[in-house]
Amino acid sequence: MxxxxxxxxxxxxxxxxxxxxxxxxxxxxxxxxxxxxxxxxxxxxxxxxxxxxxxQAGSPDIAIGLGKGAATELGSRIDISQLHYLDGAGGFATNAKGVALISPEMVVPVDIQQKSGVSSATLSLRGIGPFGLDVRPNVRIVSGRTFTPGTSEIVVGRRLSLDYKGLDIGEKLTLGTSKWTVVGIFDAGGSAFESEMLGDLGVVQTLFDRPNQIQSIRVKLASPQALPALQSMAAGMPQIALTLRSEQDYFAAxxxxxxxxxxxxxxxxxxxxxxxxxxxxxxxxxxxxxxxxxxxxxxxxxxxxxxxxxxxxxxxxxxxxxxxxxxxxxxxxxxxxxxxxxxxxxxxxxxxxxxxxxxxxxxxxxxxxxxxxxxxxxxxxxxxxxxxxxxxxxxxx
Known part of the structure; x- marks a missing residue:
């Protein structure tokens, strides 16, 4: 050898x-x-x-609800009346006033020009409810301030502000036929949330002519263990007609x-x-x-x-x-x-x-x-x- x-x-x-x-x-x-x-x-x-x-965008104590049978927000439709059946349901985290932390939301695709070159890309303008930031614990404003409810103000993800034109604080941009003002930049720890722009849900619905339209809801759970009971309740009540899953599972899919x-x-x-x-x-x-x-x-x-x-x-x-x-x-x-x-x-x-x-x-x-x-x-x-x-x-x- x-x-x-x-x-x-x-x-x-x-x-x-x-x-x-x-x-x-x-x-x-x-x-x-x-x-x-x-x-x-x-x-x-x-x-x-x-x-x-x-x-990184998903959290185990946040649940996302889509319309029955929908796999993504783009194909989801939720009627406002469906949310009323969630009132009084257990398992939701609440604020100091005892109000459940639920954020009805919708996403509108908009075209924004890139800083490098003349081409544009389709980005997400997300309308969120009053508790929209509460159900996004990893989102924090790092520059400027959050938008004022009822106004055409938006905050943009840090990554978008680096890559696209017109997304610096104080900039005014036209999205479709509506005009918006950038008032803040947020960080989301490098997650997919940084690829979005956030604004008031009611204003987004009005300016894009989509009254009362909702595509998803995000809810903060009292604990991750509360989700199975909520899923059973949603499945047992045809009036709710929502598919609830943890944010982690949704993003994993x-x-x-x-x-x-x-x-x-x-x-x-x-x-x-x-x-x-x-x-x-x-x-x-x-x-x-x-x-x-x-x-x-x-x-x-x-x-x-x-x-x-x-x-x-x-x-x-x-x-x-x-x-x-x-x-x-x-x-x-x-x-x-x-x-x-x-x-x-x-x-x-x-x-x-x-x-x-x-x-x-x-x-x-x-x-x-x-x-x-x-x-x-x-x-x-x-x-x-x-x-x-x-x-x-x-x-x-």
């Missing part, structure tokens, strides 16, 4: 010392693997960042659908690139074996085993692949991690988020990268074991 290990180490060291003769071919392998890793980590970080952005779509695009692309990189690795290592054929034959003639010839060639491929993998990870951290992006939600509005890398994601990319080296280096390594020993004498095939 010691002998074969020594042989492998000796041949591997010889291979690595001769890399300068094949530096461009070797660098091409490193580069191709780095690109595969970077592309895959880009999609994985996008999926992860979007999922975390939505999950949204995140899962969009994250799967991102990965559905990312993985096939990465695998196709990986196949190309594996072919490139095979070509590179075949060139390496050809370049060192006389050396390999000589080593075999003086007693080095076929296993040593195979292992040293295969290890060279794995080392070059590992260098490409590390380069791809470094590029991803320097360029992609924390990079701001946006995507279209199921409500057809923009949701901003950041690309976020994590050790499990890096592990997945590393496995794919090492598979490239393992597969791409195997065939040339087998070829190295079959080099005729007469090359040790003639130097010719």
């Amino acid at each position: 010691t002998t074969i290990i020594n042989q492998i180490l000796a041949l591997t060291a010889s291979n690595l010392k001769s890399l300068h003769r094949r530096k461009w071919m070797s660098l091409s392998l490193v580069f191709s693997v780095a690109m595969v890793v970077t592309v895959l980590l880009g999609f994985l970080a996008m999926s992860n960042g979007f999922r975390l952005s939505l999950m 949204l995140a899962e659908r969009t994250s799967k779509l991102i990965l559905l695009l990312g993985w096939p692309l990465a695998v196709i690139m990986a196949v190309g990189a594996a072919v490139g690795a095979m070509t590179t290592m075949s060139s390496s074996v050809s370049d060192r054929s006389t050396e390999i034959a000589t080593a075999r003639a003086i007693g080095f085993s076929r296993r040593a010839a195979f292992a040293s060639t295969w290890i060279e491929a794995m080392i070059l692949t590992a260098l490409g993998c590390l380069s791809g990870i470094a590029i991803s951290y320097l360029v992609l991690n924390g990079w701001s992006a946006s995507t279209i939600s199921l409500d057809r509005t923009q949701i901003g988020f950041q690309l976020i890398l994590s050790p499990p994601l890096i592990g997945k990319a590393a496995v794919l990268a090492l598979a490239i080296g393992a597969i791409g280096g195997a065939v040339p390594a087998i070829a190295a074991t079959r080099i005729p020993l007469r090359l040790a004498m003639s130097g010719r095939t």
